[in-house]
Amino acid sequence: MAGYMLRRLVQAALILLGVSLITFFLLYVLPADPVRQIAGRSATPQTVANIRAQLGLDQPFIVQYGRYMAGLLQGDMGRSYLQKTDVATLIAARLPASLLLMAAGIGAELVIGLTMGVIAALWRGRAVDSGLMMTSFVTVSAPQFVVALLLLYLFAVKLGWFPIGGYGTPAHLVLPALTLGILGSGWYARMMRSSMIEVLRADFIRTARAKGLTRRRVILRHAMPNAILPIIAMIGIDIGIFMGGIVIVEGVFGWPGIGQLAWQAIQRVDIPIIMGVTLVSACAIVLGNLLADLITPLINPRIRIR
Amino acid sequence: MSDTTMKSIARRPDSAWVRLRRRKMALVGMALVILIFGASILAPWIAPYDPFEQHFDGLTLFGEPLPPGGEYLLGTDLLGRDLFSRLLYGARTSLIIGVVANGIALIIGTVVGLTAGFFQGWIGAVLMRFTDLMMAFPALLLAICLAAVFQPSLWIVAFVIAMVNWVQTARVIYTETTALTARDFIAAERTLGASTARILFKHILPHLVPTIIVWGTLGISTTVLLEATLSYLGVGVQPPTPSWGNIIFENQTYFQAAPWLVFFPGAAIVVLALAFNLVGDALRDVLDPTLRGSD
Numbered sequence: 001m002a003g004y005m006l007r008r009l010v011q012a013a014l015i016l017l018g019v020s021l022i023t024f025f026l027l028y029v030l031p032a033d034p035v036r037q038i039a040g041r042s043a044t045p046q047t048v049a050n051i052r053a054q055l056g057l058d059q060p061f062i063v064q065y066g067r068y069m070a071g072l073l074q075g076d077m078g079r080s081y082l083q084k085t086d087v088a089t090l091i092a093a094r095l096p097a098s099l100l101l102m103a104a105g106i107g108a109e110l111v112i113g114l115t116m117g118v119i120a121a122l123w124r125g126r127a128v129d130s131g132l133m134m135t136s137f138v139t140v141s142a143p144q145f146v147v148a149l150l151l152l153y154l155f156a157v158k159l160g161w162f163p164i165g166g167y168g169t170p171a172h173l174v175l176p177a178l179t180l181g182i183l184g185s186g187w188y189a190r191m192m193r194s195s196m197i198e199v200l201r202a203d204f205i206r207t208a209r210a211k212g213l214t215r216r217r218v219i220l221r222h223a224m225p226n227a228i229l230p231i232i233a234m235i236g237i238d239i240g241i242f243m244g245g246i247v248i249v250e251g252v253f254g255w256p257g258i259g260q261l262a263w264q265a266i267q268r269v270d271i272p273i274i275m276g277v278t279l280v281s282a283c284a285i286v287l288g289n290l291l292a293d294l295i296t297p298l299i300n301p302r303i304r305i306r
Numbered sequence: 307m308s309d310t311t312m313k314s315i316a317r318r319p320d321s322a323w324v325r326l327r328r329r330k331m332a333l334v335g336m337a338l339v340i341l342i343f344g345a346s347i348l349a350p351w352i353a354p355y356d357p358f359e360q361h362f363d364g365l366t367l368f369g370e371p372l373p374p375g376g377e378y379l380l381g382t383d384l385l386g387r388d389l390f391s392r393l394l395y396g397a398r399t400s401l402i403i404g405v406v407a408n409g410i411a412l413i414i415g416t417v418v419g420l421t422a423g424f425f426q427g428w429i430g431a432v433l434m435r436f437t438d439l440m441m442a443f444p445a446l447l448l449a450i451c452l453a454a455v456f457q458p459s460l461w462i463v464a465f466v467i468a469m470v471n472w473v474q475t476a477r478v479i480y481t482e483t484t485a486l487t488a489r490d491f492i493a494a495e496r497t498l499g500a501s502t503a504r505i506l507f508k509h510i511l512p513h514l515v516p517t518i519i520v521w522g523t524l525g526i527s528t529t530v531l532l533e534a535t536l537s538y539l540g541v542g543v544q545p546p547t548p549s550w551g552n553i554i555f556e557n558q559t560y561f562q563a564a565p566w567l568v569f570f571p572g573a574a575i576v577v578l579a580l581a582f583n584l585v586g587d588a589l590r591d592v593l594d595p596t597l598r599g600s601d
Contacts, residue, residue: 011438018439026448030455134331137587141579143531145538145554146572149561157562244446248535262447263539266454274451281444289442 008293012286019282020072020275024065027271034269038081055081068275077279078272080265087276091258095280097167098250098257101180102242104173106235108181109188114231116185117192118224124197132189139186144245148179148252165254176253180245184238188231196227229299236292240285322516325592332592335584342578346397353391354379357548360386371557371564381566384557389567392548393574399549400578403464403533404526410468411529412522415475416514422476423483424506434480440473449532453541463542467532475521482517486510516593523586527579534575550575 035052036043043051052058056067071078077087113136120132155175156164162175199205200223208222209215246259254260258277265273326332345352355361355378365371365386374381380389422433452466486492487510495505536542537551538558545552550571557567 014435015439015442018436019442022439022443023448026452137331137583138576138580141527141531141583142576143534143538143551143572143579145535146568146575149554149558149568150572153561153565153568240442244444247446247450248539251539263450266451269455274447278444278447278451281447282442285442285444 005294008290012290015286016279016282020069020279021065023275023278024068025061027275028061028064030269034081034271037269072279077276080273081270082268083270083273087272090261090273091276091280094256094258094261097255098246098259101173101176101246101250101255101257102239104177105180105184105242106238108177109184109238110235112181113185113188114192114228116189118196118219118227120189120193121196121200121227122219124193129193133193136186136189139182139184142183144179144183144248145252147182148176148249151175151179151182152252165252167254167256172253172255176249176255179249179252180242183245184241188234191231191234192227195230196223199223199227202226232299233292233296236288236290236295239288239291243281243284243288322589322592326588329588329591331584332588335581335588338577338581339585342397342581343401345394346401349391349394349398353388353394355388355391357387357391357395358546359388361388362386371560371567373564374566374570380570381564383553383567384560384564389553389570392553393550393570396548396550396553396571396574397578399460399543399547400530400533400575402460403467403543403549404530404578404582406461407464407467407533408471408522408525408529410464411471411525412475412518414468414472415521416479416518418472418476419479419481420483420506420510420514423480424487424510426484426487430480433476437473437476437480441477443470445470446532446535449536450539450541453536458536458541458544460543460547463533463536466536467529470532471525471528475518475525478517478521479514482514483510486513516589520586520590520593523582523589527582527586530575530579530582 250259422430534551543549
């Protein structure tokens with residue numbers, strides 16, 4: 001186990017190194033010039049050259065990348081070109097909001113998805129089942145911004161139940177979390193349905209029924225906990241998916257997380273921030289996948305670690 | 307060997323097409339796909355107006371867009387253009403991107419997966435580690451970044467999406483090729499002196515066709531959603547070329563007063579993605595060799 005862990009950690013570190021190299025390279029070769037953004041349109045060539053030299057952007061790629069990585073190892077992610085602040089500070093200030101949203105989103109999708117899955121499994125083959133499975137297809141086919149705008153219109157503009165956007169109170173959290181929850185629920189519903197159907201066929205369920213337990217108790221105490229187990233590992237993979245989509249949901253609801261930070265940075269070609277957010281997101285994805293791989297054998301001992 | 311002969315004598319299972327037709331969801335999906343393809347091809351004949359024309363009577367006296375109903379079936383947009391006509395032409399954009407971007411992604415994914423799975427060794431290791439690396443990339447962020455910088459045209463958007471979307475296909479094709487390469491009939495071919503090219507194209511590739519079809523269909527859905535998202539952010543297909551995503555992008559400032567400008571294109575995106583997901587999922591059940599054994 002320790003050897004496996006170590007191997008996976010080394011692998012994760014190498015993947016992150018690769019991500020950093022490729023992102024840095026892409027940003028290096030991009031036709032957009034950050035110096036132009038900083039200097040403004042009316043700057044003289046001399047000013048532009050000075051700024052370029054000052055930021056070290058006149059150095060060859062390898063030197064620039066080497067400097068960046070050397071800084072990164074000491075926890076220094078560089079300075080934002082336009083905000084004149086350390087990128088690490090900016091990200092640290094925004095990360096809690098994103099993590100809160102992510103946690104709430106995962107909570108929402110589990111509640112919605114697992115409920116749908118259990119109901120579909122219990123009424124398997126009936127209209128409820130096919131209705132729910134169709135719904136799950138719709139949720140995986142909907143783009144995030146459409147769901148976000150729909151919820152915004154319905155519950156904030158028309159009904160006025162929740163604020164239109166912003167951050168601070170639990171009420172602000174509901175719609176963004178629900179957006180993520182609805183979108184993610186489809187996969188969980190399908191997984192939970194098949195897992196539940198499989199568990200309901202198992203011998204120990206028959207035994208529980210034969211003991212004379214109520215249907216309710218058999219389902220809630222015996223079937224559901226066992227059906228949920230194989231699904232837990234999916235949460236790790238979900239972290240990565242959330243990190244990818246967070247730009248949209250944060251943008252629509254004005255949620256001050258790293259997604260919004262990234263979007264602003266992309267529009268202004270603020271390369272150190274783009275680089276920083278990409279790396280943080282990649283870290284989350286790698287850790288999430290690692291978590292999923294480590295949890296699976298704990299839950300299901302039949303899957304052994306090589 | 308006798309096992310294989312026995313199987314061929316046994317009753318031939320229904321063809322994939324027959325099994326596909328039995329699925330209600332697949333039929334719904336196929337009907338929707340045909341409908342959308344038809345609408346986009348026939349757009350010049352179906353569309354009541356020119357999608358680019360800004361109608362003088364397309365705005366109220368206060369310069370507001372017209373609601374659905376009346377002369378303009380689904381209302382007009384902020385510039386007084388007919389929304390229904392723009393949606394019809396927008397279907398073309400979505401489908402072109404869906405087919406082109408997904409086609410490129412599918413080709414890259416298949417070549418990478420096939421090469422890595424068949425040759426293994428250091429080529430396979432390098433390719434698959436690179437695929438792992440791409441999996442760890444925040445895909446949307448990468449796409450936004452690339453699209454934002456390259457003054458996006460339709461083809462750039464398609465290219466960017468392809469660069470992000472080939473990864474999943476590569477992984478699936480790799481797994482299947484690895485399994486196939488280890489099978490006896492491939493070893494037999496090798497013993498008979500078949501060339502590598504012959505084994506690859508005559509024996510391995512045909513076995514991968516079902517997988518490629520399934521992932522190709524599901525991939526159109528992913529592609530369409532990504533295009534819509536990029537266009538919604540303003541870094542995808544650029545106005546005035548209508549795309550369902552950029553229609554929402556252009557009109558979202560007015561969204562509280564004119565929600566139809568978000569809902570109709572939004573619904574169109576969902577329907578298109580749903581259609582391909584339904585067909586793809588049914589195809590997977592019908593074609594997937596790992597599931598076919600139980601058939």
